[in-house]
Amino acid sequence: MAIEEALRAHPDDLTAWHAYSDRLLERGDARGTLIRLEQRLPRTRPADRPALEREIADLVAEHEDRWDDGLPGAARVRSRRYGFATEVAVTWSDDVREVVEQVLRAPFVTTLRLTSNAADDDDDDEEWEEDWDEEDEDGWDLAVDRGAPRPGRLDVRALAGLDLGRLTELDLSYLSVGFDGAEFLAGLFVSDRLRALDLRYCRVADTGLAALTARPQLAGLRRLHLQRNRLTADGVRSLHRLAELTELDLRYNDLGEAGARALLAAPFAGSLTRLWLYDSDVGEDGVRELAQAANLPPGLRSMWRCV
Structure with missing residues (x-):
């Protein structure tokens, strides 16, 4: 539906949402009423707000169970707008492919998180640090057969044929994707809508990151989380293709002083609002250069530590 496509592209267009509510009301969908009520709320006098808020809460309580009928049982809704899963x-x-395919049919789902188990919705970084340190480092050998996933890796080829082009945010954190999985994943992005990508602890390494950043459809990324991926200065240099980055997490990587210099040479360096470099082994000279860099914004919230 054209109006749904327009709302996915411009989710803050209140006029379009109001027009969409007309269509919902025509087919007896209570979310049409919810849109009208929630749009009234900011214009309501403080004395009248409690009554309107109760009306909204009662409407949601009565109908919410039916609003997810189109989603598979394996999907967990983490955020909504006007009752629609986002x-x-x-x-x-x-059967992850079938589940994700069904999720992406929902009209306004633009953020997807894939987890290794249902308990991963609230991950504990410290616990993962301990597990990581105990794992066999042989899994990092890049001289392997690219034709099959390595033991312990998720075979992201299970997602073959999916169109992730609708997504604006994708979270794969703590999934053992691997560098070869990252190379495959890059081909699933067929539009330039993605703005946030979370690959913490995904083992993508420099090779996988280079494959992702080489994809023109990912050039518009704003937020990229790459904590603990065994990245080096080469990985940082591949980030130079992402000129619009404003938030970058490079904690627990092996960047070295060359990585710090590559970061300062990146086209996005002057636009960063958040930068995480804790335990990234940039060395004393790297720390000094970062601290004195004229092209990093004065208000940048950043963390680094010389190890």
Whole structure:
């Protein structure tokens, strides 16, 4: 539906939402009423707000159970707008492709998180640090057969044929994707809408990151989380293709002083609002250069530590 496509592209267009509410009301969907009520709320006098808020709460309580009828049971709704699911988490399973495909049919889902189990919605970084340190480092050998996933890796080829072009945010954190999985994943992005990508602890390494950043459709990324991916200065240099980055997480990587210099040479350096470099092994000279860099914004909230 054209109006749904327009709302996905411009989710803050209140006029379009009002027009969409007409269509919902015509087919007896209570979310049409919810849109009208929630749009009235900011214009309501403080004395009248409690009554309107109760009316909204009663409407949601009465109808919410039916609003997710089109979603698979394996999907967990994490965020809504006007009753419509906008952010969904899915646990990786043998039928993950079918589940995600069904999720992406929902009209306004633009944020997707894939997790290794249902309990991963609230991950504990410290616990993952301990698990990581105990794992066999052989999994990082890049001289492997690209034709099959390595033991312990998720076979992201299970997602083959999916169109992730509707997504504006994708979270794969704590999934063992691997560099070869990242290369495959890059091909699933067929539009330039993605603005946030979370790859913490995904083992993508420099090779996988280079494959992702080489994809023109990802050039518009604003937020990128790459904590603990065994990245080096080469990985940082591949980020130079992402000129619009404003938030970058490079914690727990092996950047070295060369990585710090590559970061300062990036086209997005002057636009960063958040930068995480804790435990990234940039060295004393790297810390000094970062601290004295004239092209980093004065208000940048950043963290680094010389190890």
